[in-house]
Amino acid sequence: MSTIQEVAKRAGVSAGTVSRYLNGHQLKASNRIRVEAAIEELGYRSNYLARSLRSKQSMSIGLLINNMLNHFAVSVVAQVEREMELNDYNIILSGFREDREVFVRKLENLIDRRVDGLILFEAIEDDRARRLLEQSGIPTLSISNPLPYSCVDNMLAANRASCREVTGRMIEAGHERIGILAASQDEYVSRERLAGVLEAFDEAGLPRKNAVVRIGGYERECGYRDMMALVNEDGMDCVFVLNYGRSQGAQQALNELGLRVGEDISFACYDYLDTKTYFHPSITTVCPPSIEIGSRAAREILSMIEEGRLGSGKTTYTDEDIAWLPSIIGLKGC
Structure with missing residues (x-):
């Protein structure tokens, strides 16, 4: 069965270039022609669909985010999307704007879409959401705001x-x-x-x-x-x-x-x-650490999916970068 890496090798381009093509992005004409030829030769599209049907996976990740204007959140989302492209996954992005009812409704919508994994950003604690997650059997990771649920893992900045x-x-x-x-x-x-x-x-x-x-x-x-x-x-x-x-x-x-x-x-x-x-x-x-958290979150949710592992309530922390510069009077070493 061909992979995105094999298509990239046959076409003489990067895996990211192939992913951009598959997700509808514009490529240089020369790259597009080579990618299309490699896909046809290897039968990549049909294999991709067959794999999805056989595994009963949607090859998609639900990403539910509070504020899409938040710089940190946008940076995390961009990094998650980049990692997902390289692994043949798409993200379904949805926002809830600090609205509890919208959060619960959109969480239910993502679960109904049979996404393979969920990443929640600044999630709201709610018993209805907890029950949905417990019953869904979907690997779930919460970023920025921890959820005290045994079925969810948390990834936070320190x-x-x-x-x-x-x-x-x-x-x-x-x-x-x-x-x-x-x-x-x-x-x-x-x-x-x-x-x-x-x-x-x-x-x-x-x-x-x-x-x-x-x-x-x-x-x-x-x-x-x-x-x-x-x-x-x-x-x-x-x-x-x-x-x-x-x-x-x-x-x-x-x-x-x-x-x-x-x-x-x-x-x-x-x-x-x-x-x-x-x-x-x-x-x-x-x-x-938006880039690091985005990368780690994407890799972790993919690992959970591959291993069939649900959340267990664990929390991990990512260190923040502190630039020690000469703005503190009396502080040595800056």
Whole structure:
């Protein structure tokens, strides 16, 4: 039985090129002609369909995502899709926009489509969803937000550990009072990040009240307003921003106040960009591991399908990348 790799070898192109052709993407004329000839010679399409029918697999993965405008989520989805292409799988992408009823309905729709595996991003805990997953017998992986179900495995970023480490380094640099811009504590990731900050104060033997926390929305304007308050009302000269949108507003506030990062104020944040390139001076940044989580999630769900293995309630963590740059006054080695 021919495989996508054999088609690629016969055509003299990469497996990714063959996958793009099969998924309707435009190729250079020369590549398209070679791929079509190889498919016809090897009978790849008929073998693909026969394999699907014999195995009773749909060769598809259901991907249910909360917010399709979220940069981290989009990066994860792109990486999952790339891995699936290389393994002859398609993804069925659906969103639920923080709506519990939509989440349950779309989860049921994906199960009814007989997908071979499910990847849930920022899933909502719901008894109806739990029953659907338990009864479906479909391998399921939850990303970003853990589900406490015995039939689901979880794959998370190590948010708590990263925030504990950055805060600890700030304390080591001599900052015993630190301003914290956190997001709503209704969400798991936000709670984990703030918990990591507070653990660093505990480990240093400092009172938690020394973490001057302002909680607000994810929007840039909320970060701007709260950063102004930390400086003007709370007198902070060291700030850690725990999410991307708020960090953009915070940096705008610092610019307007004329405060120089790394000279007048210590500053660290979460970001998706390489701050070494975009900002001067460079900013100590925690970068969510979207590419690594996307790749690991795709490989794990494919492994579960191949082995006939359902979720068991286990949780694995992926380390975040911390770029230690000269934005924390007194911190050695940056």
